[in-house]
Amino acid sequence: MELGDLFNLYGSDKERNGYVPLYQTLFRTKQENEISLLEVGIGTMIEGVHSSMVGYALPNYKPGGSLRAWRDYFPKGSIVGLDVQEDTQFQEERITTHLCNSTDYTSVQKTLHGQMFDIIVDDGSHAAQDQISTLHNLLPFLKHDGIYVVEDVHEGSYINTQPDSVRAMFPHMHLFLVGQKNNQMVLIRK
Numbered sequence: 001m002e003l004g005d006l007f008n009l010y011g012s013d014k015e016r017n018g019y020v021p022l023y024q025t026l027f028r029t030k031q032e033n034e035i036s037l038l039e040v041g042i043g044t045m046i047e048g049v050h051s052s053m054v055g056y057a058l059p060n061y062k063p064g065g066s067l068r069a070w071r072d073y074f075p076k077g078s079i080v081g082l083d084v085q086e087d088t089q090f091q092e093e094r095i096t097t098h099l100c101n102s103t104d105y106t107s108v109q110k111t112l113h114g115q116m117f118d119i120i121v122d123d124g125s126h127a128a129q130d131q132i133s134t135l136h137n138l139l140p141f142l143k144h145d146g147i148y149v150v151e152d153v154h155e156g157s158y159i160n161t162q163p164d165s166v167r168a169m170f171p172h173m174h175l176f177l178v179g180q181k182n183n184q185m186v187l188i189r190k
Contacts, residue, residue, distance in 0.1 A: 003027075006069035011061025012043070013053070014069075014123075019151060022178055026147055026186070027073070030118065034076045038117045038141070039067060040102045040134055041124035042081040042088035049085060051125055063088040066123065067095050082111065083124070103133040108141075116143045122150045128157035132169070135187070139170070142189055150185040153177070159185060 003024055004015040014020065043053040043063045053061060067081045071094050081088070081097040089097050100111040102124055120142055122134050131150050142148055153159045159166055160177055166185070167175050173187040 001072065003069065003073050006072050007066060008058065009060075010065035010068045011058040012065040012069055013056045013058070014066055014151075016058075017151070017183075018179065019184060022149075022184055022186070026149075027119070031074060032076065033074075033118075034078075035074050035118040036078045036080070036116065036143075037070050037074065037119040037121070038080045038082065038112075038115075038138070039070065039121045039123060040082045040138070041122070042067060042083035042085075042097055043123075044083065044085035044088050046085055046087055064090055064092075064095065064097065066121075067097070068092070071095055080115070080117070102137060103130050105137050108137040112141055115141060116146075117141055118143050118146050120146070120148045122148070123152065126152040126154060128154065128159050131159065131185075132166070135170070139173075139187075139189075144189055146189050148173075148187040148189075150187075151183070153179075153183050153185050155183070 004020040007015040045053055045063060047054045067079050071079045079095045082100040082102055084101050098111045101107045120138050163177055172190050175187045178184045
């Protein structure tokens with residue numbers, strides 16, 4: 001099954017947001033590898049809380065839709081999800097979830113215990129400062145040649161209006177913005 005079909009199957013909004021072409025380009029050669037993938041933002045269905053999927057998810061959605069799609073897309077992969085909301089926590093085959101505030105250095109260190117990831121996807125808080133804080137906290141857990149993607153970079157945020165400033169913060173990374181509104185930031189460890 002194609003990645004976009006998997007996202008739709010599990011009710012994720014990633015295909016509808018236009019993220020699938022980038023992911024297929026970045027990850028197609030890794031699909032059969034024993035990768036480890038971390039996604040921040042499991043997708044709460046608590047109405048009114050920050051980054052809730054209420055109103056964005058497809059009708060068949062339940063928290064962890066994109067984690068399940070990643071698990072199916074990477075049949076030998078290990079998938080880890082982080083979120084701050086209780087309703088996002090579950091365990092399934094090759095999926096582990098943790099309550100963790102990705103913007104809090106201590107919380108990240110205690111939760112991840114030195115694990116290393118081939119791929120990190122930040123679909124948590126869509127506030128630029130939270131995205132940068134999460135990036136600072138999670139980069140030590142990204143393997144050499146690992147890929148880090150920040151989704152939902154808001155139009156007009158300093159991430160996409162001042163990319164050279166962001167590049168200067170992470171000189172050991174290749175960084176580029178993609179999407180119709182530069183709404184995905186990709187970093188690859190040099």
